Amino acid sequence: MSDAREEKTFLMIKPDGVRRGLTGEIIRRLEQVGLKIVALKLYRPTEKQVDEHYPKDKAWITRLGQKTLSTYEKFGYDAKQELGTAEASEIGPMVRQWLIDFMTSGPVVVMVIKGVHAVEMVRKLSGPTMPADAELGTIRGDFSIDSAAVANREKRAVFNLVHASETQDEAEHEIKHWFGEDAEHNYERTDDAVYKM
Ligand code: ADP
Ligand code: MG
Numbered sequence: 001m002s003d004a005r006e007e008k009t010f011l012m013i014k015p016d017g018v019r020r021g022l023t024g025e026i027i028r029r030l031e032q033v034g035l036k037i038v039a040l041k042l043y044r045p046t047e048k049q050v051d052e053h054y055p056k057d058k059a060w061i062t063r064l065g066q067k068t069l070s071t072y073e074k075f076g077y078d079a080k081q082e083l084g085t086a087e088a089s090e091i092g093p094m095v096r097q098w099l100i101d102f103m104t105s106g107p108v109v110v111m112v113i114k115g116v117h118a119v120e121m122v123r124k125l126s127g128p129t130m131p132a133d134a135e136l137g138t139i140r141g142d143f144s145i146d147s148a149a150v151a152n153r154e155k156r157a158v159f160n161l162v163h164a165s166e167t168q169d170e171a172e173h174e175i176k177h178w179f180g181e182d183a184e185h186n187y188e189r190t191d192d193a194v195y196k197m
Contacts, residue, residue, distance in 0.1 A: 004116050004117055005114075005115065005116050006114065007114065007115065007116065007117060007118040007119060007168065008038070008112055008113065008114045008118055008171060008172075008175060009112075009113050009114075009118040009119040009121075009122045009164065009165045009168075009171040010110070010111070010112060010113075010163075010164070010165045010170075010171050010174035010175050010178065011030070011110075011111050011113055011122055011126075011162060011163065011164045011165075012108050012109065012110045012111075012162065012163040012164075012178075013026055013108060013109040013110075013161065013162055014102070014103060014108055014159070014160070014161055014162060014163060015102065015103065015105050015106035015107065015108055016144075016159040016160075016161055017109075017143075017161040017162060018042070018106060018107050018108060018109060019106060020143075020161075022143060022161060023042075023109050025143075026139055026161070026162060027111075029125055029139060030113060030122065030125065033115075033121065033125065034115060034116075034189070034191055035113050035114070035115040035118060035121060035122070036113065036114045036115055036186075036187070036189055037111050037112070037113055037114075038112050038113070038114050038184040038185055038186055039111060039112040039179055039182060039183070039184045039185065040109070040110070040111040040112075041109070041110055041111075041182075042107050042108070042109045042110075043107055043108070043110075044104070044106060044107045044108070045103060045104055045108060046104065047100060047104050049177075049178075050099075050100045050103040050104055051100055052177060053103075053174065053177055053178070054096060054099065054100075058089070061089070061092035061093055061096055062088045062089045062092045063088075063092070064088075064091070064092040064095040064096060064099075065087070065088030065089060065090065065091030065092035065095065066088045066092075067095075067129060067130065067148060068083075068088075068091045068095060068148045068152055069086065069088055069091070071130060071147060071148035071149050072148070072149060072152075075147070075149050077149050079091065082152060082153055083152060091152075094152075094155075095152070095157065098151075098155060098156045098157040099157040101156070101157070102156060102157040102159070103157075110178045110179070112175050112179060112184055114186075118171075119164075119165055119166070119167065119168055119171050122164045122165070123164050123165075123166065124138070125138060125139060126138060126139050126140055126162050126164045127139060127140035127141045128140070129158065129160060130147060130148065130158065130160075131144040131145055131146050131147065131158070131160055132147055134160075139161055139162055140160045140161060140162070143161055144159060144160050144161050146158045146159045146160060
């Protein structure tokens with residue numbers, strides 16, 4: 001069985017997080033629980049890099065559209081009137097393009113994070129996609145207030161500060177995609193010793 005301590009995930013601070021000066025705060029929250037940053041860089045991604053980062057399969061794209069529809073339903077908005085369609089499979093591709101526009105609008109911070117159940121832990125710290133659903137105490141819950149209902153009307157993605165891998169497979173793909181052959185740097189944190197008694 002693989003060592004849960006060695007699990008890695010990928011996190012990106014999106015352009016809204018960098019522009020709002022939340023880079024330090026987000027990193028602090030990751031480090032605070034005991035997760036270790038083993039690779040880190042800031043730069044402005046190309047359209048191609050972001051396009052290849054997000055999945056292209058129909059199921060994933062339709063899921064984006066469904067997030068719009070469930071927000072619209074929750075808050076009583078009319079998708080057909082706003083977007084010209086109420087089909088998740090037609091809304092999804094629009095959202096994906098807005099997402100690419102957003103993610104290339106400024107520099108982002110990308111990092112590889114290691115630690116016990118890193119994928120699940122970082123998703124938990126980030127909170128759910130839509131800020132209204134994100135509990136206080138999560139990054140999205142504490143620092144963002146956007147909604148698909150507002151964003152879609154303005155033809156843009158929801159600004160929610162971070163991207164975090166959802167599964168170990170996704171993490172592996174994203175780490176390779178953003179860091180390629182770049183070295184990761186492992187090191188002992190002083191608190192590692194506490195767990196080795
Ligand atoms: P997560 O980032 O929580 O993993 P997804 O992978 O479903 O969420 O979506 C990727 C990103 O696309 C979200 O973080 C958000 O910025 C944006 N997004 C998702 N759904 C919508 C939507 N319905 N309208 C606008 N933007 C969306
Ligand atoms: Mg996702």
